[in-house]
Amino acid sequence: MKxxxxxxxxxxxxxxxxxxxxxxxxxxxxxxxxxxLSSNCGVGAKITYEGPCEELADEEIEKIYLAATDGYHLVFASDS
Structure with missing residues (x-):
């Protein structure tokens, strides 16, 4: 799980x-x-998820970062 x-x-x-x-x-x-990481609304969700995180993306999500020992790595960014 990531x-x-x-x-x-x-x-x-x-x-x-x-x-x-x-x-x-x-x-x-x-x-x-x-x-x-900053954010438009200031509230984020820390999740533990096994599948590809891109399948979670919808119009409400601005960005998704993978949490790693060396920091956060952007894995999804909305087109908006």
């Missing part, structure tokens, strides 16, 4: 994603976005 930080355009997007994660059965913790 750990990711998911950034959202809005607070409501983060809350909807948290509900989705619970339904789908993967770990999701809403938290402030780490300062070095």
């Amino acid at each position: 750990e990711y930080m998911v950034l959202f355009f809005t607070h409501s997007g983060a809350i909807k994603f948290n509900r989705f994660a619970k339904r789908e059965g993967f770990s999701c913790e809403l938290m402030p976005v780490p300062r070095q």
Whole structure:
């Protein structure tokens, strides 16, 4: 399992994603976005997910970063 930080355009997007994660059965913790990543809304989701994270992306998600020992690595960015 890999750990990711998911950034959202809005607070409501983060809350909807948290509900989705619970339904789908993967770990999701809403938290402030780490300062070095920035965000439009300031709320992110730390998730543990096994599949390709790109399949989680929807119109509410701004960016997805892989959390690694040497920092965060961008793996998805919205076209918007």
